[in-house]
């Protein structure tokens with residue numbers, strides 16, 4: 001093993017490997033990672049610069065953490081670095097083979113991305129589903145009102161934990177868009193089997209797995225992560241497969257075709273291209289369908305929760321957004337998606353939220369397809385690559401006073417988040433950038449606008465905004481360690 005370890009380190013090029021901390025035999029730098037690796041990498045930058053190389057167990061890992069290095073990567077090395085590194089947990093039941101997000105950059109991946117781009121990124125298509133999203137938001141506001149009333153009836157202060165409402169709403173929004181129907185009829189029914197399985201599945205996948213650092217341990221699955229992931233994944237695939245079967249039956253009976261949604265687009269493609277390696281088999285369609293729930297739910301709800309936390313911490317900013325909504329929309333009608341472009345202060349605030357709290361803080365890990373030269377360094381084939389968006393978004397060279405929450409910084413700036421400005425990449429960039437960017441961004445803006453138009457928000461008695469817990473916790477996304485608890489007060 002030791003010889004194997006050394007031989008993998010051997011540099012086959014005249015260029016040097018990127019610099020990095022030395023590490024130990026066999027375990028490499030695993031013990032340097034700390035509890036929150038993206039923060040550790042950020043600190044290492046002072047010593048080793050913006051491109052560092054580490055050994056995580058037996059896996060070569062490069063971390064890129066400046067806008068300049070990210071620009072080089074996405075402009076010059078997007079293709080050689082276009083593969084993903086699949087975590088061992090998600091190889092259960094062959095999930096990775098049908099996945100876009102963790103699959104290799106194959107013809108199949110490009111095909112699904114093309115369908116997804118049309119469905120989720122083209123404004124015309126996204127606009128067609130505005131009423132579906134509005135319904136999800138209306139439901140959320142209704143549930144919050146009910147929960148507050150219930151708390152007061154029981155002698156409570158009306159305090160709620162916001163994350164649950166945001167999670168169910170994001171889940172339903174993604175479901176609505178893909179399937180033209182509400183997936184969670186049960187709304188806040190926490191006992192719902194599928195929803196439960198979904199939450200537990202995300203927890204298992206988010207756990208650090210020794211087998212990812214030492215592939216030779218995969219067969220053993222030492223922490224049981226793959227086994228547990230498989231249990232819940234099986235349930236979820238069963239659920240998605242029922243939906244797919246139902247839709248196929250409807251299409252065969254000629255009942256269908258009026259929906260014309262993401263699932264239809266996948267099935268249409270599956271029908272015309274039944275053969276070949278890139279075919280969309282039923283199993284793959286089921287996986288892709290499920291994956292959109294994974295990709296779109298927690299990312300969106302976590303971003304909104306961080307956003308609401310910052311707004312409760314910064315009441316002046318909250319008031320400015322409320323004033324803007326009152327001025328532009330008024331109080332007699334509900335804020336709608338079509339209003340968003342007329343709310344520049346809200347838009348600037350959402351950018352600031354995405355800057356400080358990128359939900360996937362190091363993007364999804366890429367993997368080098370071949371030996372590659374990058375910024376004067378040699379990057380061996382099969383190197384895992386993290387782009388530390390969290391660190392880039394805090395670079396003091398680009399962002400004055402980077403740790404402060406200041407939406408005003410975006411008011412007179414053309415910096416955007418769509419992957420063209422490499423100092424601001426909350427949705428990634430290049431060939432593997434987020435498919436749900438338009439949808440996710442709209443959901444964050446509309447949810448925050450609706451929550452602020454309907455309610456004032458205050459902390460439970462005795463809690464001070466400046467003392468709010470802002471610690472991060474790693475899961476599948478970068479969550480709040482302590483969920484936000486607040487009291488919504490209906491605005492007169």
Ligand code: HEM
Pocket residue numbers: 100101102113120174291292293295296297299300303358359360363364365425426427428429430431432433434435436437439440441444
């Ligand atoms: C605020 C909400 C969201 C954020 C912050 C976010 C962020 C991201 C990021 C950082 C990546 C990795 C990009 C890269 O590696 O360059 C990603 C990938 C992806 N996202 Fe999102 N996302 C959001 C919402 C959504 C939604 C709503 C969907 C779908 C319904 C979605 C579907 C995907 C998919 C399928 C990928 C994988 C793309 C690939 O590997 O080719 N995301 N997202």
